Amino acid sequence: MTVHRHNGRRAAGRSGTVRPSPLPPVAGILCAAGAVAGSLLVWATVDNPTWGPAEVSGMDGDGRYTLWLAVGAGVLHLAAIVTRIPLWSVVAALPAAGAAAWAALNAFDPERSARIYAREGLGRSGQSEDEIVSVLLGYASAPGVWLTAAAAALCALTALWSVAQAGGLVPDEEDMRTPHEEAAKR
Known part of the structure; x- marks a missing residue:
């Protein structure tokens, strides 16, 4: 079986599918x-001024x-491979963009994580949570949140690449034939 490239799309076999x-x-x-x-x-x-640094x-x-x-998003991208329908990659862009936005919100507002520390780590909430956050010596975003935001954003962008390379959201019916169907056609 030979593989040819035409307009950035992959063609396989003699039938030109x-x-x-x-x-x-x-x-x-x-x-x-x-x-x-x-x-x-x-x-x-x-x-924390009392217990020192924490993560x-x-x-x-x-x-x-x-x-x-x-x-x-990963499962939907896998569906795009299995079904050979780029639309699944586009659908995968939605949860990926959501993850990117959520992570970016935390990356650019590290006080959210400081409040989580007060609430989850120290068991404080409400006014007590505000008091803990106000006495913290400092708080900053760590690499994990930046990795999440960047990787999820790139995951969403691969949807555009997938559609551009496939030439559309759903392949033609002829493009969906399995190798067995191609052999039967000949």
Whole structure:
């Protein structure tokens, strides 16, 4: 079986059947895996004057949501590979963009993580939570939240690449034929 390239699309076989390249969805899966890894890492550091420095994991707060959104995006990119329908990659862009936005919100507002530290780590809420956050010596975003935001954003962008390379959202009926159907046609 020979493989030819025509207008950025991959063509296989003598019949000239065009199939979308699996490369964009594979890149989407890898980016989703990066977002999952970032969700599990440290999202912020806080400096408590009484107990010293502490780390806030993504799993202590909003990383739980970005984790599931990234897993969903990865599964949808996998569906694009299995079904050879680029539309699934476009659908994958929605949870990936949601994870990117949620992580970016935490990355650019580390006080959210400081509040999670007060609420989850110290068991304080309400006015007591405000008091704890006000006496912290400092807080900052950590690499995990930035990795999550960047990887999820790239995962969403792979949808554009997938559609551009495939030439559309849904391949033609002729493009959907399996190798057995192609052999039967000949």
